[in-house]
Amino acid sequence: MTGILYLVATPIGNLEDITFRAVRILREVDVIAAEDTRHTRKLLAHFEIHKPLIRYDEYTDANKVLQLLLEGKNIACVSDAGLPAISDPGANLVKVAVENNITVCPIPGANAALSALICSALDTTKFTFAGFLPKSAKNRREILIKLSTHKETLIFYEAPHRIKKIVEEMAEVFGNRKAVIARELTKIHEEFVRADLKTLAEKLEEPRGEFVIVVEGCTAEIEKPVEENFIDAYNKLISDGVDKKTAIREIAKKFNISRREIYNAVLNENVSCETKD
Numbered sequence: 001m002t003g004i005l006y007l008v009a010t011p012i013g014n015l016e017d018i019t020f021r022a023v024r025i026l027r028e029v030d031v032i033a034a035e036d037t038r039h040t041r042k043l044l045a046h047f048e049i050h051k052p053l054i055r056y057d058e059y060t061d062a063n064k065v066l067q068l069l070l071e072g073k074n075i076a077c078v079s080d081a082g083l084p085a086i087s088d089p090g091a092n093l094v095k096v097a098v099e100n101n102i103t104v105c106p107i108p109g110a111n112a113a114l115s116a117l118i119c120s121a122l123d124t125t126k127f128t129f130a131g132f133l134p135k136s137a138k139n140r141r142e143i144l145i146k147l148s149t150h151k152e153t154l155i156f157y158e159a160p161h162r163i164k165k166i167v168e169e170m171a172e173v174f175g176n177r178k179a180v181i182a183r184e185l186t187k188i189h190e191e192f193v194r195a196d197l198k199t200l201a202e203k204l205e206e207p208r209g210e211f212v213i214v215v216e217g218c219t220a221e222i223e224k225p226v227e228e229n230f231i232d233a234y235n236k237l238i239s240d241g242v243d244k245k246t247a248i249r250e251i252a253k254k255f256n257i258s259r260r261e262i263y264n265a266v267l268n269e270n271v272s273c274e275t276k277d
């Protein structure tokens with residue numbers, strides 16, 4: 001008999017947001033596989049749960065946990081907050097477990113994206129969860145451009161140190177849509193700031209805490225989103241006769257990215273074009 005892999009939701013702030021079932025499963029399993037054992041230990045202490053803990057994060061080989069499941073051990077996988085496998089470790093473990101015919105069982109509960117969406121007053125019938133945007137400004141812009149034509153509500157996770165910049169970029173690429181910043185969900189300083197993207201970008205100074213950004217989908221009334229990427233914009237300037245140095249300076253300013261990034265991207269473009277034949 002193989003064990004069962006339980007994916008157990010844990011609170012995203014307020015410790016009361018754990019289900020009776022989650023507590024029972026955490027008490028009953030043989031082992032708890034946690035993203036950060038120190039963090040989870042505090043949660044378990046609060047609920048007086050005493051179980052062996054092993055680390056399971058994005059660097060852990062899923063086969064280590066699989067081995068325990070194959071030996072018949074029941075395992076609960078938890079992340080630091082919310083649902084495992086949603087912008088958190090767990091997805092690969094599920095894949096490996098399913099490939100090995102292990103039963104995978106969800107123990108649902110708190111999730112930041114859906115908690116923000118349901119309080120957003122934006123369309124909840126259809127939405128895209130976009131998770132974290134890439135670190136590189138170029139890749140980020142490309143993704144925002146792709147998302148700019150999506151009609152459904154968009155949900156993003158974001159870290160506090162770059163939220164202002166990201167909201168500014170969204171305003172530029174998406175046009176000035178309605179959006180909501182959901183901050184510190186379920187915690188003492190829970191806050192929803194609802195405005196258009198430009199106003200939000202102006203309001204955000206150095207916000208603290210954790211954030212979800214929910215953005216209205218593309219509608220006919222919203223001004224046309226930006227369709228070009230910065231390489232196309234650069235190439236257009238060059239074909240209009242603008243010299244390279246000036247073009248790089250203008251594009252850096254327009255797209256709010258470094259000259260080095262444009263230079264490297266253009267260089268890559270040229271290299272890949274030259275090697276095509």
Ligand code: SAM
Nearest residue numbers: 012082083087111112157158184185210211212
């Ligand atoms: N697995 C989690 C879930 O189900 O929501 C998400 C984990 S992800 C690593 C962490 C991100 O989720 C944060 O950067 C933030 O964008 C969002 N988040 C988590 N807790 C939050 C909270 N209490 N309030 C607002 N956003 C939160």
